[in-house]
Amino acid sequence: MKTTLDELLALTCVVDSGSITAAAEQLGQTPSGVSRALSRLEEKLDVTLLRRTTRRLELTEEGEAFLAQARRILASVEEAEEQMALRRQRPAGRLRVNAASPFMLHVIVRLVAGFRARYPAIELELHSSEQIIDLIEQRTDLAIRIGPLRDSSLHARPLGSSRIRVLASPAYLAAHGTPDSVTALEHHDLLGFTQPDSLNLWPLRHALGDSLSIVPTLKSSSGETLRQLALADAGLVCLSDFMTAGDRASGALVEVLAAQTLEVRQPINAVYYRNTALASRIACFVDYLSECLAQEPWLN
Structure with a gap:
């Protein structure tokens, strides 16, 4: 896609405010910057969107059609951002967690009910493995590792020992x-x-x-x-x-x-890949696990 959101925003702002100067004030930019954004947009589309006169700006027929699409695109992006904000406030989605059987049975299983009560929109998927797994290959979001870490490609959050x-x-x-x-x-x-x-x-x-x-x-x-x-x-x-x-x-x-x-x-770490953004559902699970483990008498 050649067109940028900034260019779409410049177009809608100019139309809604009635002038490049007013749009520039609203966007916190210079009039020349807004004017250049409009020119780039028209150049990319190879069409004239606005007729510029000394008194006013007027949409062309092509501009009317494109503006309607631009508004829909900007509205969709805004809705997506709002949804992400809501997910941060109320984390949701599937969370795949891997741990060795003993840690899964003696630690994580006991905490599941409390975690689900606090985060009902997160769908937990628990996997046990006695061997160290490849998180990406096994489609795993988070793993609990007991003992020294050797994989430098992992982010690690210490939980104790x-x-x-x-x-x-x-x-x-x-x-x-x-x-x-x-x-x-x-x-x-x-x-x-x-x-x-x-x-x-x-x-x-x-x-x-x-x-x-x-x-x-x-x-x-x-x-x-x-x-x-x-x-x-x-x-x-x-x-x-x-x-x-x-x-x-x-x-x-x-x-x-x-x-x-x-x-x-033995050190206990929560690990995930370095190139993985720490999604809110991962962060809240690690935070909850850390909070609960802090109350365990066996943890240092």
């Missing part, structure tokens, strides 16, 4: 004994992740360093599966507080080797 601990069920410890040293773990069933290997580094201080790379007795790709295995008395596990705080509070899982455990926290 969650400590990791070594845990076991009382029944497992009763049956196998409670380890009193890091070396004693050699005689226990250890529950770990299939990948990445960094998730099998437990924050335990020992003679050779400040972390212990375990060889799992039983592996899973899902932290929630490992939690359920620990609750089912299958062994010791190292998991984040955001998914085990309730279990520790109820006594279903207890911390093991607390004296040897370093305080290691």
